[in-house]
Structure formats: C-alpha cells, structure tokens
Amino acid sequence: MDPISTTFDAAFWITSVAILALLVMSGMFSGSETALTAASRGKLRSRADKGDKGAERALIITEDNERLIGSVLLGNNLVNILATSLATALFTRLLGESGVALATLVMTLLVLIFAEVLPKTYAITNAEAAASRVAPAITIVIRIFSPIVSAVRALVRVILRVVGVKTDPDGHILAVREEIAGALYLGHSEGVVEKEDRDRILGALDLGERAVEEIMRHRSQIEMIDAGLEPMAILDQCLKSPHTRLPVYQGDPDNIIGVVHAKDLLRAMHKLALGDGGSTDAWRAFDITSVAMKPYFVPETTTLDDQMRQFLRMRTHFALVVDEYGSLQGLITLEDILEEIVGEITDEFDADAEHxxxxxxxxxxxxxxxxxxxxLNRATDWNLPDEAANTIAGLVIHEAQMIPKVNQVFSFHGFRFEVLARKENRITRLKIGPL
Known part of the structure; x- marks a missing residue:
C-alpha cells in the first residue's frame, strides 16, 4: 500500500478537522470571556430595553461573574488541552518522536493567534455587540458545567480560607459607584470629561455616603435673633442680615424656639404700622414668636441624600442640626446640599469675605x-485626607496635635501649611501650597 495514502488517511483528516473545530471553540471561549467581562452593563441594559434578547441574556449571566468566568475557563482549557493532545498524536504519527516539539510550536502559534489575540481583540473592540451574540451559547455552557464549577468554587474557598483570605460570595468585583468614578477620572485625565462635569457627577454620587455634620454651618457661625430684644432691634438685625431665615432663641442660644423668615417679619410689622388702625406705637407690643415658624431639627448623622429628600418632601429649605444629646451643633440648608453637587452658589448678598x-x-x-x-480638594484637584477632620483647620490641628499659633508652619501629606490668623482657639486663615 502507498505510504502517502496510509499517512493521509481518513483518520488524519478527521483529526485535522477536529483540531480546527477545537481552535474555533477555544477562540469563542476566549472572546466570550473578554466580551462579557468588558461589556458595560449600562450599554447592555440600553440594548435590552430596545428588544435585544442577547443583551438581556448577557445581563443575566454577568450577575454572577465567578460562575461565568469559571465555566468559560473550564471550557476553554478543555478544548485547548484536547486540541494540543490531538495535534501531538497527529505529528507524532507523521514525524515520529520529533513531532512532539513541532506540535508544541505549531499549537502555541495557532492558539496564541487564532484562539487568544484575534478573538479577544475583536471582543474588546465590540464588547456589547459580541456579548449579545455569545450570551445564548455561553448560557448553555454555564448550565452544563455548573456542577463542576460549583465544586471548584467550594474547593477554592476552602483553600483561601486555610491561607487566611476571606471571600464574599455575594460581592461584586467592582461597585457601581467605583466604576463610574473610575470612568470619570480616566475621562478627565484624557481630556474627554471636563473637571466641572466630573465634580458634579461625583458630588451627586457621594450624597448617600456623607453626613450632615460634614457640611453644616457650625453653631459658632450661626446668626440668631434673641426673642427678648426690642422689636425695632429685631427689625434692624433682620434688615442688616444677608440671610433670609434666622433662628430665634429665648434666654439660652441652645433654646431655639422658632425660625423667622424675613418676609413674614416685614409683612407683620408693615401690618402693625400701616394697616387698619396701625401705628408705630403698636410695634412695642409685637411678639416675634407670632410669626416664627416651628424649628425643624435633624440628627447630625443624617446622610445628605436623605436630608435632601426630607427637604423636598416637607417643602422647606432650612434645618437645625443637633447631636445625640439634643445640643445644637449647626444648621444646614438645601443650598448647602446643592453646592456639594454644583459647587459654590453665590448671589448679590454674599460678602466677598465669605469666599x-x-x-x-x-x-x-x-x-x-x-x-x-x-x-479644597475639588477646587485644587488635591487629595488631602478627610477621614480625621472635615475642615482644613481641623486637619491642621489633628496633625499638629495642638492649637497652632499665628505664623507657625507645618508640613504633612506633601503640603505646606502656614497659620495666618487665629481667633481665640479657632484657626481662621491659612496659606497652603504643595511642597
């Protein structure tokens, strides 16, 4: 019998076709892994809402990334090992023992080019479209390999627990907030996203993680009205104040009995002076509590997101902040919360000194x-830590472990801090710059 016909018999061709089929399957597994892990869930949701069943299936299977990746890697390794074994047998039959080295070289090149680089490059370039196409097939693979993958996951967790590594079965690889923040920082560094746009979106995302006490106006900066003052003195204070709403206390500044709105005060005094039977003498009997609104108190640990919802629900813009003992700590307004999103809001009544x-x-x-x-970090793009203190003065005091004197200079976190002014025990002005 002709040796050439014996070599290139039906078994040769069947083995060759099987190797090519396995390489195609390996490329599908590699591309599927890349597409499904790189695809944006937001874009997949948009495609699914437009009726794309593949995108809807991709959203379902990517909810459990550990099971998805385990199944795809298991299938990919199976077909790669099987293809390499068949190629080794085929080349050994053709060339003898030297065929092992040639089979290794050929399969390495074929797997690298056609089963790894090519499909992954395509998948990363067209992640959402590729994910939608492969999702139905990968769903079947996950169902087939699910028992094996579950056993492997349990074994891996046991091994990790033995070496002291804790795993969270329900945890996601990346939280949504971190994904968005990372994309925004990357877009800003590449010049695609403006700094103001990045800060506004991040400010809105942070509302649920920040407490009222972090942005409130401290009680030492609150302007209040003493209910025991003469009506003319109250009116004069209200007219000179840049604020529309002022807390009213009786006796002790901690004893807040109401909040007066300038418009309500002026309307009541106008009625007393110029209304029917009114006169300036009637002002002497004016009681500010008659026009003061009931004070609205909130705990200092309330999140900004919850407080904004409360403001909108109660149709008010002003709240007094108290600690766990009920002592007044400060006040917060809806404008303060909005400034965390859009930045500083100023009007014609804001003094220049307040910048x-x-x-x-x-x-x-x-x-x-x-x-x-x-x-400060938002205004300068710095990264000073805010875990130990909310304000710049608080950070300096925390790091210095003392109340600094004027002209004292400190260096920490890569910056130089010089105390320019101090009022009693409060640092009121600093000069800051990177080292």
Missing amino acids: PIRRSEDNQYLVDGAMTIRD
Whole structure:
C-alpha cells in the first residue's frame, strides 16, 4: 500500500478537522470571556430595553461573574488541552518522536493567534455587540458545567480560607459607584470629561455616603435673633442680615424656639404700622414668636441624600442640626446640599469675605480655616485626607496635635501649611501650597 495514502488517511483528516473545530471553540471561549467581562452593563441594559434578547441574556449571566468566568475557563482549557493532545498524536504519527516539539510550536502559534489575540481583540473592540451574540451559547455552557464549577468554587474557598483570605460570595468585583468614578477620572485625565462635569457627577454620587455634620454651618457661625430684644432691634438685625431665615432663641442660644423668615417679619410689622388702625406705637407690643415658624431639627448623622429628600418632601429649605444629646451643633440648608453637587452658589448678598479660597502672589492658596477639605480638594484637584477632620483647620490641628499659633508652619501629606490668623482657639486663615 502507498505510504502517502496510509499517512493521509481518513483518520488524519478527521483529526485535522477536529483540531480546527477545537481552535474555533477555544477562540469563542476566549472572546466570550473578554466580551462579557468588558461589556458595560449600562450599554447592555440600553440594548435590552430596545428588544435585544442577547443583551438581556448577557445581563443575566454577568450577575454572577465567578460562575461565568469559571465555566468559560473550564471550557476553554478543555478544548485547548484536547486540541494540543490531538495535534501531538497527529505529528507524532507523521514525524515520529520529533513531532512532539513541532506540535508544541505549531499549537502555541495557532492558539496564541487564532484562539487568544484575534478573538479577544475583536471582543474588546465590540464588547456589547459580541456579548449579545455569545450570551445564548455561553448560557448553555454555564448550565452544563455548573456542577463542576460549583465544586471548584467550594474547593477554592476552602483553600483561601486555610491561607487566611476571606471571600464574599455575594460581592461584586467592582461597585457601581467605583466604576463610574473610575470612568470619570480616566475621562478627565484624557481630556474627554471636563473637571466641572466630573465634580458634579461625583458630588451627586457621594450624597448617600456623607453626613450632615460634614457640611453644616457650625453653631459658632450661626446668626440668631434673641426673642427678648426690642422689636425695632429685631427689625434692624433682620434688615442688616444677608440671610433670609434666622433662628430665634429665648434666654439660652441652645433654646431655639422658632425660625423667622424675613418676609413674614416685614409683612407683620408693615401690618402693625400701616394697616387698619396701625401705628408705630403698636410695634412695642409685637411678639416675634407670632410669626416664627416651628424649628425643624435633624440628627447630625443624617446622610445628605436623605436630608435632601426630607427637604423636598416637607417643602422647606432650612434645618437645625443637633447631636445625640439634643445640643445644637449647626444648621444646614438645601443650598448647602446643592453646592456639594454644583459647587459654590453665590448671589448679590454674599460678602466677598465669605469666599473661602484665593490664590496668593507666590502661587499658593489663602484658605479660610472653616473650608471643608472636600471643597479644597475639588477646587485644587488635591487629595488631602478627610477621614480625621472635615475642615482644613481641623486637619491642621489633628496633625499638629495642638492649637497652632499665628505664623507657625507645618508640613504633612506633601503640603505646606502656614497659620495666618487665629481667633481665640479657632484657626481662621491659612496659606497652603504643595511642597
């Protein structure tokens, strides 16, 4: 019999076709893994809402990434090992023992090019479209390999537990917030996303993680009305104040009995003076509590997201913040919360002195001590830590472990802090710049 016909018999061709089929399957597994892990769930949801059944299936199977990746890797390794074994047998039959080395070289090139680089490059370029196409087939693979994958997952967790690594079966690889934040920072670094847009979106995302006490106006900065003052003195204070709403206390500043709105106060006094039977003498009997609204108190641990919802539900913009003992700590307004999203909001009544940050001639920053660390970071793109303190003055005191004196200079976290002004025990002005 002809040796050539014996070599290239039916078994040869069947084995060759099987190897090619296994390489195609390996490429499908590799591309599927890349497509399903790289695809944006937001874009998949958009495709699913438009009627794409593949995208809807992709959303379902990507909810459990551990099971998905385990099944795909199991299938990929099976077909790769089987293809390599068949190729080794085929080349050994053709070339003898030297065929093992040639089979290794050929299969390495074929797997690298056609089963790894090519399908993964396509998948990463068209992640959502590729994920939608392969999702039905991968769903079947997951069902077939599910028992094996479950056993492997249990074994892996036992091994990790033995070496002291804890795993969270219900945890996601990346939380949605971190995904969005990472995309925004990457977009800003590449010039695609403007800094203001990035800060606004991140500010909105952070509302649920930040407490009222972090942004409230401290009680030392609150302007109040003493209910025991003469009506003319109350009116004069209200007219001179840049604020529309002012808390009213009786005796002790902690004893808040109401909140007066300037419009309500002026309307009541106008009626007493110019209304029917009114006269300026009638002002002497004016009682400010008659026009004061009931005070609205909130705990200092309330999140900004919850507080904003409460403001909208109660149709009010003003709340007094108390601690766990009921003592007044500060106040917060709807504008304060909105400023965490859109940045500083100023109007014609805001004094220039209230702007908390200015650039000095030596290219450093003159900063109000009461400015929050978060606001400074947003304004300068710095990354000062805000775990130990909310304000810049608080951070300096925390790091210095003392109340600094004027002209004292400190260096920490890669920045230079110089105390410019101090009022009693409060640092009111600092000069800050990177080292």
